[in-house]
Amino acid sequence: MRRSLILTVAATVSMVLLAMLIPMAVLVQSYALEDRLSQAALEVQATETVVAGQDKGAVAVYIDRINSDSDSTVTTVLYPDGTGIGPNPGEDDRVREARRTGQARVDDTDTGAQILVPVSLGGSSTLPSLTRVVRVDVLEPGLGSGVFRAWVILALLGVALLAGSLVLADRLGRSFVQPIRALAAAAQRLGDRSRPATVTVAGPAEVRELGVALNRLVGRIEVLLERERESVSNLSHRLRTPVTALRLRIDGLSDPAERDRLSSDLDELEGMVDHVVREARRSEREGLVADTDAAAVLAERVRFWAPLAEDQGRRFDLHLEVPGATRVAVRASEQDLVAVLDVLLDNVFTYTQEGVAVRVSLISAPGGGLELIVEDAGPGYPGDLDVASRGTSGAGSTGLGLSIVDKTATESGGRLVLGRSELGGARASVLLGPPT
Secondary structure, eight states: OHHHHHHHHHHHHHHHHHHHHHHHHHHHHHHHHHHHHHHHHHHHHHHHHHHHHSOHHHHHHHHHHHHHHOSSEEEEEEOTTSOEESSOOOOOHHHHHHHHHOOOEEEEETTEEEEEEEEESBTTBOOGGGEEEEEEEEEOOOTTSHHHHHHHHHHHHHHHHHHHHHHHHHHHHHHHHHHHHHHHHHHHGGGSSSOOOOOOOOSSHHHHHHHHHHHHHHHHHHHHHHHHHHHHHHHHHHHHHHHHHHHHHHHTOSOHHHHHHHHHHHHHHHHHHHHHHHHHTHHHHHOSSOOEEHHHHHHHHHHHHHHHHHHTTOOEEEEEESOTTOOOEESSOHHHHHHHHHHHHHHHHHHSOTTOOEEEEEEEOTTSSEEEEEEESSSOOOTTOOTTTOOOOOTTOOSSTHHHHHHHHHHTTOEEEEEEOTTSSEEEEEEEOOOO
């Protein structure tokens, strides 16, 4: 918007300046020629007096002097006998017409203008045979005269007006753009975990109206979100009582097989309720777009598992390919990253024998994000493994198994790839995409 306004003003002002300055430059040159004509008229009067009262020798001296002193006019005296004194002695029809009529005249020429003044030598007589003609050729002003200086002044004035209009347009555009940018920044912060601050209303009336509307919209959204959180919390608490009652009734069943089956179903129901509550509160914890330093979180979680590996006599390696002191952000919450690593390590510790080596690698992805690789020297994954539906539960596991790993990787813009490790066992590669 700011750039468009500046370009529009520049184009408009340039056209206006061209429409004004070009005619003014032509007028300046015309005025300069008129000024030279005025000066030449004064010179003609003095020359007429000399021609009327002096002989040809005195006239020649005078003509040479005035021609050498002036670079804008050329004076020539033409006699009736066809001779002339000056640089341009030849006659033409206009000279003969002026001698015949005895009237002065001014004509335009290719080089400027020409003044013809008849000078009679016979007192009141105007006979052509006694009339001399003073011809003054007025040269058109060139770049060496004051015209060029006037043109330079006009050009500088035009540049100054254009620069001033651009500065004014820039300030005007800035008064529009800055409040709009502030509104855009406030709108982008709506997805943060913290409560959004009230937008400062400033700028033109239309922008202030937009700011007021945005503040009103944010307030309404916050009220709706708060009501939703309260409803989810109430739902969780309300379900606890009937679930507890059902568990007590199930524990009172005499049939062990039926009791175990119903207890398993009730555990699954509780897990689903907890999952719904966690998902409903995800935006409150993470914001609209999660942004977590995956390298720091996962490295710390690997150290959490290290004592268990030591107790089981496992070789437990952490391989880092992350630039030092660099934050590697991914589009996943801290809780989800911890759950991903817990699931993968829990599978290793649960389904491999003690003493089997484990290696965890954290590698910065070229396009942003992080690749988490968990490898072991165990038997590897079964060939018919279905990641989307598989769920396991073990020490420290979330109970959702590899399905939550696949979901977390996919939602971050990455993927989960299972394969064979160089250690001889399973290899799980989780690519976590960067925040967008």
